[in-house]
């Protein structure tokens with residue numbers, strides 16, 4: 001598919017569409033025309049498949065919120081990224097490593113939409129249905145590391161809740177691994193710990209920070225069900241954290 005697309009794009013770029021018209025179908029010509037109308041922008045970014053149904057996280061996150069969050073908000077970041085015609089970021093692949101190229105000089109549209117795309121792609125995988133209302137706690141080595149760092153899971157939850165509630169406006173709360181140490185950090189807007197943004201009071205570059213757990217604390221993540229009560233949303237969210245996935249991230253980056 002990408003070869004065909006590349007061919008069409010290159011043909012169009014080289015002004016060969018007319019010459020090629022005897023060799024290719026009307027559909028392909030339409031595709032060339034369509035690419036021209038889009039300023040030859042390549043759709044480098046795609047919306048990842050949601051690993052569960054919109055209503056699968058009920059009653060903790062409602063179906064309507066999930067559907068709008070995924071099909072409008074996340075799709076919006078993807079569409080805006082694909083519509084940007086020039087950037088200082090290499091567009092050849094769609095993966096989280098792109099975020100490590102973002103710094104304070106990166107254009108705002110890239111920083112915001114790339115962050116939005118990456119953060120949500122990760123966030124979906126860090127949620128899982130919990131239809132039986134079972135107790136939900138970290139597992140394995142990550143569970144041990146959390147207990148070791150924060151004394152207990154409950155103390156970790158309290159610290160994470162506090163950080164999420166103190167975050168002014170829109171942003172994300174994270175559990176990250178930095179130089180082998182677990183830390184709770186927050187980022188504004190769609191920034192994330194992978195970006196090369198100086199920490200507060202630090203004008204030098206970052207130390208590598210790897211997300212292990214992420215919480216979207218934008219109002220669009222909870223307003224329909226919880227209105228302004230962010231705490232209720234966070235309390236519900238703890239029930240559907242996918243600790244198995246968190247453990248994978250932890251072990252992968254340790």
Ligand SMILES: [Fe+2]
Nearest residue numbers: 073216218221
């Ligand atoms: Fe969001």
